[in-house]
Amino acid sequence: MKKGLLxxxxxxxxxxxxxxxxxxxxVADEIGNDDVDVTVDIAALPDxxxxxxxxxxxxxxxxxxxxxxxxxxxxxxxxxxVSVTDDRDAIPAGSAWxxxxxxxxxxxxxxxxxxxxxxxxxxxxTQSADVAEGPDVDTVLDGGPNNVGLVDAEFxxxxxxxQSAAGTWDATADLLLKTPKNVTxxxxxxxxxxxxxxxxx
Numbered sequence: 001m002k003k004g005l006l007x008x009x010x011x012x013x014x015x016x017x018x019x020x021x022x023x024x025x026x027v028a029d030e031i032g033n034d035d036v037d038v039t040v041d042i043a044a045l046p047d048x049x050x051x052x053x054x055x056x057x058x059x060x061x062x063x064x065x066x067x068x069x070x071x072x073x074x075x076x077x078x079x080x081x082v083s084v085t086d087d088r089d090a091i092p093a094g095s096a097w098x099x100x101x102x103x104x105x106x107x108x109x110x111x112x113x114x115x116x117x118x119x120x121x122x123x124x125x126t127q128s129a130d131v132a133e134g135p136d137v138d139t140v141l142d143g144g145p146n147n148v149g150l151v152d153a154e155f156x157x158x159x160x161x162x163q164s165a166a167g168t169w170d171a172t173a174d175l176l177l178k179t180p181k182n183v184t185x186x187x188x189x190x191x192x193x194x195x196x197x198x199x200x201x
Contacts, residue, residue, distance in 0.1 A: 049087035051097060051162075053196035056080040060192065062177050072141055075177040081125065082156060082194055085168045094201035098134075098158040099171070102193050103150035106177075108186030115190070116140040116149030118177050122156045125170035131159045133171060141178040150192065162198070 062077035082099060103115035117140060122133040134155025138147040156173060159165035 048089045051086045051088060051196070051198060052084070053099065053194065054083045054085070055194060056083075060175055062175060067178075069141075071181050073179050073181055073183060075179075077175045077177075079120065079173040079175055079192070082171050083168060084157065084159075084171075084196060086159075086162060086166050088166075091163045091166060092200055093163065095162040096158070096160050096199045096201075097162050097165070098197050098199070099156040100134075100153035100195050100197065101150060101156050101173070102153045102195075104190040104193075106188040106190040108184070108188040111184040111186050111188070113177070113179060113183065113188060113190075114140075114149070115151050117179055118150050118175065119147075120150065120154070120156075120173040120175050122171060122173045124157060125172060126168070128165075128169075130161065130165040131157055131169050133157055139176065139178040141180075153195065156194065 058080050060077045060079050062075040065074045065076045067074040079101075084097065084099060086097070101120070103118050105115055106113040106118070119137045119139040119142070121136045124131060124133045134157060135146060137150060137154045138144050139149050140147055157169060157171040159169070
């Protein structure tokens, strides 16, 4: 600190030295110091919006229905409403978003039902050409090309152009669980993990 001060006032010190002459060299002693507080208020930037996913409270409760196959049992339910909101001020051009769902096994004690036995039929509750519902996913006990169940991530809703799909979108799905007739009785539980993805071109 002293060195910096002396360097910045070199001209003044030289002048003082000429005045002092042979009487002696100038000496600077620190007499005291004090602190000055610095404060600043930085306001938050205006909300620029976001791309978000929310799910209505509650769980998907499956109840037994009538089976067309005497060797199977059928259980039906509805996915709680899933909402996607995109209120960003600047949505990237060419971007897209989609929601997927993937189920865990349903378990009751030591008994387990593979997620391949759980399928769904997605339904858009907000109708528009800007967002599409995912394809039906059948269970492993069904026929057809998409009888894989919710083992892997499956589409619930898709916006191919996020800019056109700005706003809020609601979707749900009819759930269908099919089991063999001799399935172990019990109170089964599991999860469906819903994920919102954004894809940038």
